[in-house]
Amino acid sequence: MSWVRNAGVILGQLDDSQIGFRLAHDGDLDALCDIENRSFDIDRLSRRAFKRFIGSxxxxxxxxxxxGAVVGYALVVFRSNVALARLYSMAVDPNFRQKGIGRALVGQAEELSLDYxxxxxxxxxxxGNAVAIALFHGAGYREFALYPDYYPDHSDALRMERVLVPQSMRLPSPIHFYHQTLPFTCGPASLMMxxxxxxxxxxxxxxxxxALWREATTIFMTSGHGGCGPLGLALAADRRGFNVEVLRSRDGPLFVDSVRKAKSREVVELVHYxxxxxxxxxxxxxxxxAFGVTEIENRMRNGQMALVLISQYRIYGDKIPHWVVVSGFDDRFVYxxxxDIGDDHDPFNGSDCLSFPILRHEFDLMARYGRDKVQAAVFVSKKAG
Structure with missing residues (x-):
């Protein structure tokens, strides 16, 4: 899905006495589809998609x-417990362009983002949409990436963002994104990055x-293939010439209680030891x-990269242990x-999974898995010389 396409938004004067803004409801679907069809030749939002977003x-x-007539819209999408939003789509009725509605809709999108x-x-x-790019530049958005051949017509997409709260600025991430290709390879994918x-x-x-998964896997989980534990990941990094350190909240094999079969539990324990x-x-x-965000931050200030085990529950609602890479800190957020870019229907892509912000206290909660608040982190750094 293309987020902001050739929406025809043009700078102009807004007459506050004539234009109002509100959240959409199902009664707006006909008008929204009409604006969509008259605004875009390709990659249109369907009526079903609009209805799903209204109820999301x-x-x-x-x-x-x-x-009383709908003349434009702005759609913003979020991820639970993540301090980043997307202006997913925006359009203005062709008969109402050059009136500043586009710029006002950008402001509305920013309010929605902050409210969330x-x-x-x-x-x-x-x-190729010079008008929209000028609009976003004028609103304070900066370019940070280009996606070649992104749209169905093979045109390129310019990636832009605005930090709505200045103190949440951060340094660029040194990480290049890699999408895990299997449900159980989050650890190897994080270690690779x-x-x-x-x-x-x-x-x-x-x-x-x-190869990393084969080296680091704990063999079994609740069902199916096993994920990778901190010791296995640390050994895999060590074999490839990196310095490694491990923090864990408790000794012994992790998650062994979740393995149903006794023989499988024996294998997990054998692998761990x-x-x-x-x-x-x-x-x-x-x-x-036990450790917290401060311990992770202190090690990263010394040049270490941090792989941290989190619970996906606070992001996706799934009670699954999951490895991520911490790429930076500031006073408010962990980046x-x-x-894992989520499900196919999720309107987020790899770029959104790269250095996205999570409030520090929220990350501290999600980095403790299950009833026992299990914690694990693997720190990787270059070897001296």
Whole structure:
């Protein structure tokens, strides 16, 4: 889905006495579809899509109204507990352009974003849409990426964002995004991104992803293939010439209680204690005990990349342990790169999973998995010399 297409928004004067704004409802569907069809030749939002967004808990659709008629809209989408929003789509009735409605809709989108607790608003716009680009530049948006061949007509997309709260500014992330290709390879994908950030010669591809999973897997989880634990990931990084450190909230194998079959639990325990033996032989430091955001931040200030185990429940509503890469901090946020871009119907892509902001206290909660508040982090850095 293209986020902001050739929406025809043009700078002009807005007459506050004639134009009003409100959240959309199902009675607006005919007008929204009419504006959509007259605004875009390709990649249109369907009536079904508009209806889904109107009823969504993670989307806000606001319309511009003139004399009781809908003349434009702005659609903003969110991710739970993530301080980043997307201006997913915006359009103005062709008969009402050049009246400043587009600029006002951008302002409405920013209000929606802040109301939801997301102080960073991102969008994509066709590189050939000079009018819309000028509008967004004038509203304070900056360009930070270009996606070639992004739209169905093979045109390029310009990626733009605005930080709505100045103190949430951050440094650019050194991480290049890699999307995990299997449900159980979040750990390997995160480790690949961390190693590549430290050494660009590390090629991120599926062969390495699967090789790392084979080395680091705990064999079994509740059902199906197992994920990777901190000791296995640490050993895999150590074998590839990186310095490694592990923090974990408790000793012994993680998640063994979730394995239903006794024989499977035995295998998990055998793998764990074999990993522990190899960790000791390799001289990899392991600290056992609860830790928080401050400990992670302090190590990253020393040049380490952090892989952190989180619960997906506070993001996706799934009670699943999940590895992410922490790519930075500021006074308000932890910046996280997530190798899982979500479901196919989710209107987010890899760019949104790269260095997205999570409030510090929120991240501190999600980095504690399950009833036992299990914590684990793997820190990777270059070897001296």
């Amino acid at each position: 808990e993670t989307a806000r659709l606001r319309v511009a109204e003139c004399d 607790g997301a102080p960073i608003l991102r969008l994509e716009v066709s590189q 961390a190693m590549n950030a430290l050494d660009p010669l590390v090629e991120m591809d599926r062969s390495l992803e699967i 074999d990993f522990a033996r190899q960790i000791e032989q390799a001289g990899i430091p392991v600290s056992v005990g 996280v790169t997530d190798p």
